[in-house]
Amino acid sequence: MAIYTKTGDKGNTSLFDGGRVKKYDLRVETYGTFDECNAQISVAEKYCQISENKELLKQIEYKMFFLQGEIATQDTDKFYGKSQRIEAEDIHLLERTIDKYTDELPAVDSFILPGMSLAGAQLHVCRTLCRRAERRLVQLSETIKFRPEVEQYANRLSDFMYILARAEDHYAQQQKLVDEVVKRYCKAIESK
Template sequence: MVFLNRIYTKSGDAGETGLGDGSRVPKDAARVVAYGEVDELNAVLGLVTANCPECPERALIRTIQNDLFDVGADLCVPQPESEGGNQGLRIVPAQYERLEKAIDRLNEPLEPLRSFILPGGTPAAVWLHLARTVCRRAERTVVTLTHTEKVNPHALIYLNRLSDLLFVLGRVANDNGKGDVLWVPGASREGE
């Protein structure tokens, strides 16, 4: 249960913040950076839904935003070394399996790609591609965290599946791929 009656506490004025288990760490600790980037991804998805009323799968995106708070909560509470410790809220396979089903459903009618695509087309497609790149950065940051700390592997899998789904959603937002802007390798090199 969350209860916020004061927004500022002054407890972070010296550059530290509290994790979900009550421990204090620097605000630039790898764990804090990881869940901060997940929070940024969530904000970008909020921009997608706020700025693009024609965005496909708005209800799914809202569910994903909720899941991203779960990912942040998972990352915010360090995993205990022993099984009996405080587990906190953890991402479970059902959450990324739902993404896999959505990817399969949405990708099925799309024409296979014969080129990479540029982030372009409709505003919704561009916002979704931006969300995909932020998701990939968050994923890389979580990978970095796994080099030094124990992390729920399902949180990392969730972010990996989500970036794939955001790519597919970007194509769906471009008239099911018909409006994709294709990369033309070396196109600007003509005339050299």
């Protein structure tokens, strides 16, 4: 079966509920930006060194499908019967993770460079894409009403990416110190 349908050859695309809009429609731009963010989240998950973060990001990747689906639906009754949706518990998971790492990590009192490790840098890419997607969603929300959970989730997501980036950077820094101590110890043993 071909992956192309030719139905978009004239500049239109289908929404989740079957409606058709221009490919440059703000709704398409919004869920497309979340889709771009989700692809980058997948890359970040591959770079993460903290296993808990890898699992959290895998969960987020699936939740992003539900977020995008709801945004890509004009007739929400058709969406709610066919797909899961973002709920308050999904927002609470993000908040619990943010709070946990905020308590565990050293305090920050200035701007930080966007990533001191590969995972941290990639998570900052995700953070900035989340922010762009959220800006699109806020703009779209001026004309289309979304459930509060959709906007809340979009808002927490960038903070979640930020704190995961900090956690990955901190872990990488700690590992670097451990590796250096082990290296010096081995060198000292060899010289005896």
